Amino acid sequence: MSEQVRVGVVDDHELVALAVGGLVDATDGLVFSRHERTAAGMVSRMRDTDVVLLDLSLRDGSSPAENVAALRAWGAQVLVLTSAENPYLVREASRTDILGIARKSLPGADLVAAIAAAASGRHVPSAEWASALDTDPILSSAPLTAREREVLALYASGMGAKEVGARLFVSENTVNDHLRRIRAVYQQLGRPAATKVELYQRGIEDGFVPAPSRG
């Protein structure tokens, strides 16, 4: 595509936006548009951004689900950037309409690759994402095929699409199709959770938060 993709950042830390902005501007085909501390702030103006890099936990207490919903309704694609969040937040984000989840501490080239993939509308799966899904207690009730479950498990073990394809004797495209469908199924499972408190409770429900030890 000839036109440049506009990339915005929603993050508590201006510094992150500053760094990511520099990285985006230095990449061909991408241009940094705007930084906001909240999703609400981002969508309060006319849409000037194509892809939003959204921090998973914001200080305003908003949940990933509501932030993603607001940004998608605004018309932007969303790539979630995480630092080291609890897996239930990752799972919660997986159940929303996002392109993927990338870790901020990824090696620079990998981060740029993830942003570029998202800018071109491709999905960005990661081992952390697959791991959070692969251990989801409701996986057993999710309408996934045996092959899709296998792909998810292999992805969670840290393989990329190419390696998974080689292991299963299918093409990389087929693996990506599987991943797309897994993502779609999970987004349908998205349960409403309005606040961080609810998310915390959900985390307990889902067995992510460890039970107090009976020492």
Added chain:
Amino acid sequence: MADGIRPGVGRAELAARRVIAAGAAIVVVLVVVAGTMLAARDGDRNLPLWFIALLAAVAGVFVLTGLCAPWLPPRGLRVGSGAAACGYLLVLVVFVPAAAAAPAVERAPWALSASAAATAAALLAWGARAAWVVLAASLVAVGAFRLVVGGLDPDGLVNDAQAALAATVVCVIGAHLLATTRALDEAAAAAASSTATAAAAHGRLAARTRAASLVHDEVLAVLTLVVSALPVPPGRLAAQARRAARAVTDIADPVDVAGSGTEPGGAVLVQGIAAVAARAGAVLRVSGAADPTLPDGVAGALLAATTQALDNSVRHAGPGARRIVTVEAAASGVRIEVADDGRGFDPDALPENRLGVRASILERVRVLPGGRAEVVSAPGTGTQVLLGWQAPQAADLAVPSVPMPGRFDLIAIAVVFLTGQAVSALAAALAGPRPWVPPLLLLLLSVAAEILRRGQRTVPSPRRTAAFVAAVTATVVVGLLLQPLAFAPAWFVTASAFLLVALVLRLRLGAAVVGLALLLTAVLAAGILTGAAPGTVALVMARPALLVALAVLLVVAVERMRRRTALLHRRAVATTRRAAWDAAAGAELSQRAAELRRDVLPVLERIAAGEPLDEQDRRRCLAVEGQLRDAYRAGALRREPLIAAIRAARERGVDVVVLDDSGGAPPDAATLELVAAWMAEHLGEARRRAVARLAPSGRAEIATLTVDGEAHGYAAVPAQSSSSFHGE
């Protein structure tokens, strides 16, 4: 009187008091109606007008107090009841001049036998002892009047016996009810206060939790920026590092974060005990967690009690006694034992006012929710003081049930019941045409009572209940067939109603009401068939109906209160559970804060100082950043030699992701050790990227390690022992 003005009357007790006052008013109304009817029948209207007016005034006080009871405050209720009881006593006294002034009076007026209402009023105004006094005064006075003025006939005897029985029941059940409702109120207040305390603690912990996650955020913002190749102006990075460093320093000292500067935690307790033990020359043994999680007030109370126990031992154990202080701490509680091999004493012989042991040691700890305190000692065997606190569990907050009155009270009722019924039976035998019938009825009544008494459970079984109601109904039917329908000969109807009251108190309300309906129907039918005067039929039916109805009213009121208290308890239990969760999360976070301080602060301070970072520094940051992530996700894989291998790989610049997905059911320790060693070995080959993962339980491979795109699996070793049964 000591309990003349109690500081506060709770909701349940107030409701019970109002029901009793209303009941007394109803009794008075019925007595007045019956008395007026009887006076009309007997042509007994010779009492002086001023006495009639006094009777009316006293009855008015009773009725007014009862009518206004639902809106009266506790004090007003007490004043009204006191006035009514005084009025009744006044009537008893001035009846002497009234009778003297009217020589034509042949019987003591019926109004004098409203002793149950007077007893109830005295109970409400001054307590149980006063109620018994009023009851005794009424018995003596009415008995004397009957002897002197007249009326010592079967009707009078039966009436007085039943009235005395009703008053006894009022005394026992009423006093018991007030005590029970008071206990319910106290339980409700305790539950409410524990809910409030827990909620406060919850708020503090939630604040701390949020603060901790913000710190995490600040630190990670710095580290990720250092690690990544992102272009950041050094000055801005230094500023962010300063902010993160400040946050780390703050959170490692939870007092600042929680905002309550005076919270002595578990660590303070252990340190404090060590100090006082050293001062008292005691040996100190500490086991378990050094910093147990204790709510506000607990650490302080335990420390004060321990200090006092040691002081006591130093003062009283005698020269040469050895002292040992043992502290066992766990996440959810703490146990302290102060023991000496000195003189010892008999704790039971301890005077009530010995403040040292009782107030300073035992009570101080016992008042804590979840606190326990005990002194074990005997002359010559040394002394042990046991102190403990356990996070309150659901069991500690058990809802109090409504207990039955004590054994003594029940025996008192039984004796009065049997005596009263025997006297009534005798009177009825003298009055009736067939003298053998009343003893037979007495026997039948005893059989029915025995059926109920034999039941082991508080609430009798449906079969027992049915048998009991059948026996009571049969007694009434047999009696009505064989006895003439008049007040004294039909005494057994009221006696049966007393038995139904017993059924009500054992919570079979429906069956008791059915029994009452059968009983009243039988009386009504007998009245119609024999063509008895309607007034007589009504007189026979009034007292039974009143007795059962009042009992039902009382029990329903108490049951409602009990349910409300149960609800409060459930809420308190739920809050306590949530607080336990928060405590667990808080403990984990404070541990993490300490780790942050140890691992991250030096790096942050260097960045904050604006020191240029070389490649090695960057990689060290990468390692620390990874460590923070691992705290969330590495779980059982956080063990040596894997930790060292991961650190080494990260310092080489490898992006390492460690995931424990075993879902709280990790492989046994031996397998984990093998897995960790295997992973550590292969990590050495990594150059760019590695993902180490403990698979969810039940997969063919326990663990996987993907190094630079190449996957390795660690399959489960064929089970050679019971090790394959873990997690079930």
